[in-house]
Amino acid sequence: MNKRCLFGTVLLMGAIGTFSSPLRPVLAGSPPPLIPREVLFGNPEIAGVSLSPDGQRIAYLAPSGGVLNLWVRDLDGDAPARVLTQQRDRPQRAASWTADGRYLISSRDAEGDENTVLVRIDPKTGEATDLTPAKGVKAILVAGDQDAPSELVVGLNDRDPRFHDLYVIDVNNGQRRLLYRSTDDGRNVSVDWIDGVWQPVLRSQVLPDGGSAWELRPPGEADWRPFLKFNFEDTISGSGPSAFTRNGQWLYGILSTNEEIPRLVRWSRDHLKTCGDTCTPELVYRASAGALGGALSDPDSGRPVALNEVDLRRRLVVLDPSIQPDIDQLKRLAGTNDFGVVDQDLNDRRWLVVVGSDDRGPQYLLWDRDLQQSRRLFSVQPRLDDYTLRPMESLNLQARDGRRLPSYLTRTALGPDQGPRPLVLLVHGGPQARDYWGLNPTHQLLANRGYHVLSVNYRGSTGFGKAHLLAGEGEWYGRMQDDLVDAVRWAIAEGIADPDRIAIMGASYGGYASLAGLTRDPELFAAAIAEVGPSNVRTLLESIPPYWESARVIFERMIGVGSVDLDAISPIRHVDRIQRPLLLVHGANDPRVKLSESETIAEAMVARQLPVDFVVFPDEGHGLSNPRNALALTALVEAFLSEHLGGRAQPFGTVLDQSSMQWRQRALPRSGS
Structure with missing residues (x-):
């Protein structure tokens, strides 16, 4: 899914005076160079790589004309790579091969509305053909098989937006036939x-x-x-x-x-x-950890041959001894870094491998099982090699009730070696999701600008066992928020965080947590940033996408519907407690968290003469797809934090003008420097 929530995982994904003057601390020693935001949040060198079934070609996204487009490249020989698409505004999405390698299958939506259209692309000519309805229908790719390479099973909610019926689509001509109607017997x-x-x-x-x-x-x-x-x-x-x-x-x-x-x-x-x-x-x-998933399967039989077991770090578990020599060699190549096999040919002789770390851009390798040799293909973000990035520490913190809080901390190199520094609490979305160890562009940006950055897998997060997940039931605005506060209190007690310069930020549920931080713990946080964050739990539940209907009961039960006062856990009901500045960000076409969730809390803050910056991206949904918009948001974030916590910021330049961003309310200085 080609979405960029700057601050974390997606959900079920005017001139107002400020309360504090800008803080400009004197930095000791020679500070590290400013990493341009374009290096961290601009177009990657390459992304979305897919290996052809015969192992002879790769398809991938790379810039063309300043916009991500789809390319194809032969792995053998010296023929140049060829660009297939000609996007000039909105980035092309990644593509996967049909089982015979004849076509590539990609997708698009209408500026973030999540009504996905499946698109067939010819890897020889670049000709693109829609396979599913072009408007108002969400298509889901369900199945493909190497024995029927010209057909795909696709779910479409064209009959009723709540339910996806299954169709078999002929990839060659787009014709489809009904395979399964989801409510034929009266049940969903x-x-x-x-x-x-x-x-x-x-x-x-x-x-x-x-x-x-x-x-x-x-x-x-x-x-x-x-x-x-x-x-x-x-x-x-x-x-x-x-x-x-x-x-x-x-x-x-x-x-x-x-x-x-x-x-x-x-x-x-x-x-x-x-x-x-x-x-x-x-x-x-x-498993010996809280998360277990498939890492590699045999393409001929379909049986799993390796698993991923994940706690704070990931561990590869080999089930089939025949692949152990390959895994041992890849472990030696990766060293202390993580690696994964992201694609393989149908003969299982060539593997596409990605190696990732916390302080370097991901590296793609081609592993030849017959030769037991690797070949470096490319780096996703080679410009990062010009800068010294900060390591990510894995921590086991403790909540006030003794619950383990698996967390990640990235420390800034700016300022004196000892003593508390400004801290940003970065809250993941979901909330049934989690943070991971690895290269986190937001962590690196903020650490480079002068902030320690802390991410906490609060109760209700996935991946750390059943009890940790279920401990979040009915705890929005309650113990889930307590966990975040407890992590911040730890950082203060350890002399890591300056208690007067702490910000909270996040997207989706992380945006909700940021609003909760300003209203529930108004003296702890000096500022907050909320991207696509719900402010009213009652209206959030009333407006969830219709295709979530089958899982509504699970969503409602985790929130605590029927046992929790929804008004009491809605930040909009506690605006009178806000004391500190807020930056609000929303995509106008968000189908999960409606734009009104940000509009209402912005209006309430303006009515109380509280400091709020509010921006809307008219061509985005639940997260930002366009790198131009992601760069504009990054510029706003660093300017906002510089204004209220005192770190560094790259001047705006022309980045805001190059985006679609619209100001609804403005309190930031117009220079952005």
């Missing part, structure tokens, strides 16, 4: 796996209590039958079957039933024929 049931002859095999339904029920129709059988049932706790933790092997012999899944952490399991086809609704699986691997 989603298909979760389809076999290679396009027979729906697994389907599930969210139950009224937030639990889930799964039904099974094994390959070759005609009727559906009950298979598995999970309570709310296991459903939101991700328990469930995932996929059959290509021959239908094994069904794999991830379960956390009766346990705190997940495990990989499988059911045999023979067992599924006789076990009814009491199908006990075979254990394949029991």
Whole structure:
């Protein structure tokens, strides 16, 4: 998904006087050079790389005419790369190959409205053809198979915006036929796996209590039958079957039933024929961390051969000994850095590998399994090599009730070696999401400008076990916010953070947390920045996208609908407590958090003569897709923080004029320096 929320993961993703004068601290010693925001938030050198099924070509995004476009390049020989698309305003989205390598499949929406259109692109000519309706319909790519390379299974909500029916689309001519209507039997049931002859095999339904029920129709059988049932706790933790092997012999899944952490399991086809609704699986691997997911599968059989196990850092788990020599060699190449196999050819002889660290741009390699050799392809952000970036520390902090708070800290090199510095608390969105270790452009920008940066996986975050996730139920504005405050209090007590110069910022739920910080803990934070943040939980629930309807009960239960006073947890109801400046940012076409969520709190602050800067991007949605807009927002953020916390800032220059940004309210100085 080509979205850029500057401050964190996406959700379910006038001249007003200021209360404080600008702070301009004297910096000791020779400060490191200012990293231009274009280096961190401008166009990458290359992105969105996809390896062709025969392993002979790659498709990728790279700038052309100053805008990201789709390119294709032969991996062997010396033929130059060719640009396929000619975008000149909005960036092209990444593409993936059809199973025969004949076409590339990409997508677009209408300026952030999330009504996705699937687009077929010819890698020889660049000719583009829409495969799904061009307006008002959200298309979801569900399945493709190497045995039917000219067909795709796609979900479309053209009949009813709440439900996605499944169609088989002929990639060659765009013709489609109905495969599955989601509400034929009066229930909203989603298909979760389809076999290679396009027979729906697994389907599930969210139950009224937030639990889930799964039904099974094994390959070759005609009727559906009950298979598995999970309570709310296991459903939101991700328990469930995932996929059959290509021959239908094994069904794999991830379960956390009766346990705190997940495990990989499988059911045999023979067992599924006789076990009814009491199908006990075979254990394949029991995790030692709170998150477990697939890292690599055999392209011929479809069975998993490696897993990712993630806590504060990621660990690769090998299931198939035949790939161990390859993994050992890649580990030696990566050193202390993380690496992952992001694509592979159908013969499983060439792997596309990315190596990532916390202080350098990602590097792409081509790994040849036959030769046991790597070949460097490119760096995503080579201009970063001209600058010294700051390391990201992994921390286990503690909440006031003893709960572990996995966190990440990046310290600035500006100022004296000892003593507290300004701190920015960067809150991830979701809230059922998480922060990760690695290169974080926002961390690096802020550290370069003179701030320590702290990211906290507060309760309700995913990836740290079932109990940590479920501890967030009904805790918006409550213990989830307490966790953020406790992390800041730790930084103050440790002499890391200057208690008078602390800001909170985030996007989506992180934007909500920023608004909550200003209203719930008004004396702790000197300033706040909220991008696409809901200010009123009641109106947020009233306006969620219709295609989220099937999961509404889970969303509402995590918020605490029915047990929590929605007005009491809505920052708009506590505007009278705000004491410090706020920067509000919103995409006009956001379908998840409506523009009115920012408009109402801006109006309330203006009515109370409170300091607010409010900007709107008319061609964006829930996050920023256009790098020009991302650069403008970055410029605003650093100017706002410089004004209220005292760090450095690159002057605006012409960056605001080159974006679509519109001022609704303005308190910042117009120079931006």
